[in-house]
Amino acid sequence: MGKINFNNLLPYGDTTEDGAFQLSFTLPVEPSAKAREAATQMVRNWGFFDVKIAHMSKIGVNYSLFVVFARTEKGVDYAKLEVPDLGGEKRSYKEIDRLILANVKRPIRVVGACTGYDAHTVGLDAILNMKGFDGDIGLERYKGFRTVNMGSQVPTEELIERAIKEKADAILLSKVVSQKDIHISDMRDLIVRLKKRGLEEKFILIAGGPRVTHKMALEVGFDAGFTIGARPSDVANFIYEQMIERLDKTETQPAIGKKKSGK
Ligand code: B12
Known part of the structure; x- marks a missing residue:
């Protein structure tokens, strides 16, 4: 595993810091070549790149489900994040x-x-x-x-x-x-x-x-x-x-x- 930049933490897909991730959503249209292209363009419009439709299926009349692989370069400054923790001792x-x-x-x-x-x-x-x-x-x-x-x-x-x-x-x-x-x-x-x-x-x-x-x-x-x-x-x-x-x-x-x- 390569060195991780905690000031711009990115998803790990296939290799360190490739920024690759998976997301899923539904569109209120029947699955088709047009629906596939719509899903691809939509994910690009959200600012992601290397968009690949991994799965498209019908989930009801006029609805299709998509599972998409894509990448991002926008991470988060993990080093600076402060999040309240429940903490506490682990007790039986x-x-x-x-x-x-x-x-x-x-x-x-x-x-x-x-x-x-x-x-x-x-x-x-x-x-x-x-x-x-x-x-x-x-x-x-x-x-x-x-x-x-x-x-x-x-x-x-x-x-x-x-x-x-x-x-x-x-x-x-x-x-x-x-x-x-x-x-x-x-x-x-x-x-x-x-x-x-x-x-x-x-x-x-x-x-x-x-x-x-x-x-x-x-x-x-x-x-x-x-x-x-x-x-x-x-x-x-x-x-x-x-x-x-x-x-x-x-x-x-x-x-x-x-x-x-x-x-
Ligand atoms: C079982 C289930 C049902 C059953 C519920 C039966 C029952 N008696 O509870 C039934 C069939 C009735 C049902 C109905 C609906 N459901 Co439902 N259901 C589920 C399902 C499959 C599992 C939920 C579950 O039991 N999880 C197991 C428990 C153990 O996990 P948990 O709730 O997260 O609890 C843990 C922690 O969160 C925490 N926790 C939870 N509560 C509390 C409270 C305290 C005090 C503490 C300390 C901790 C704590 O501790 C628990 C243990 O670790 C989920 C999908 C999923 N896989 O999660 C959908 C899901 C929750 N349902 C969903 C929906 C939309 C509905 C319906 C609206 C569907 C519909 N259109 O009719 C109706 C709602 C009806 C209503 N009026 O609320 C959606 C919710 C989407 C959302 N973001 O709001 C989900 C996510 C499914 C989905 N992906 O769409 N559902």
């Missing part, structure tokens, strides 16, 4: 459970839901349900957590009401559909409604979903954002560490006037 479920019971001294209460129009439950279930995800057991199985999984298509207001009723320490919001940035609007909706009721500091706020990033979640006002590949123990550990941070603050600061940063 047994270790987290032990720490919660030893240091929090009671189960942590969490309420989770997938809000709005979004009907996807698998992601939230992966984190909360007993069986967990990828060999990592879910929060329901921990002695250190008491979980409520409200399922999908839950109105934001109902999620808040339930969190209050359960005296939740953390709210877990799942957003999977991201068409027209609905995931961001629904995440904002929770923050706005909590703020209106003066409750934004009350809960540890965690969002998750395939198009959620930690950076974006922080910008919206959450404490964390988990994405594809998130494991229940990562989430459990984050919640535990937040609980400890908050318990430390309550011990060292007067109850009135304390403010969480970034919100």
Whole structure:
């Protein structure tokens, strides 16, 4: 492998820094020689070169799918990038459970839901349900957590009401559909409604979903954002560490006037 220029990081296709990549998209026309040429010219118009149509197929009446190989010279200054990281120690479920019971001294209460129009439950279930995800057991199985999984298509207001009723320490919001940035609007909706009721500091706020990033979640006002590949123990550990941070603050600061940063 050749020397990599981290000030203009480029995709690796066949050789170092060749800038080659693959993208796919659909066009609302039948597959044909004309459609192929349209796809090629379109990708060139986007500023890419060496455009090769690797795949064209019909995916419904008047729709075609394209997989395209192309190249770019525009990279990113990787050396200067600063991105917030969830960090935290990697701990096993047994270790987290032990720490919660030893240091929090009671189960942590969490309420989770997938809000709005979004009907996807698998992601939230992966984190909360007993069986967990990828060999990592879910929060329901921990002695250190008491979980409520409200399922999908839950109105934001109902999620808040339930969190209050359960005296939740953390709210877990799942957003999977991201068409027209609905995931961001629904995440904002929770923050706005909590703020209106003066409750934004009350809960540890965690969002998750395939198009959620930690950076974006922080910008919206959450404490964390988990994405594809998130494991229940990562989430459990984050919640535990937040609980400890908050318990430390309550011990060292007067109850009135304390403010969480970034919100
Ligand atoms: C299964 C599925 C469905 C099932 C859902 C069943 C169910 N009970 O959940 C059904 C068939 C109902 C469905 C319906 C639709 N779907 Co669908 N669906 C999928 C599919 C194939 C898999 C999603 C999934 O289960 N992934 C597995 C889980 C484990 O992954 P995950 O959600 O990313 O979760 C992980 C992390 O993101 C994170 N996480 C997720 N949530 C949370 C929450 C917290 C608190 C934390 C900490 C972490 C966390 O942790 C999880 C584990 O690591 C995806 C395509 C795909 N391959 O991803 C499309 C997909 C999500 N669906 C899509 C669409 C468009 C729809 C429909 C609108 C289709 C339609 N026109 O009707 C409807 C939506 C209906 C609605 N009202 O929401 C699109 C979304 C596109 C977009 N960008 O918005 C996708 C991407 C398919 C596609 N390529 O077009 N779908």
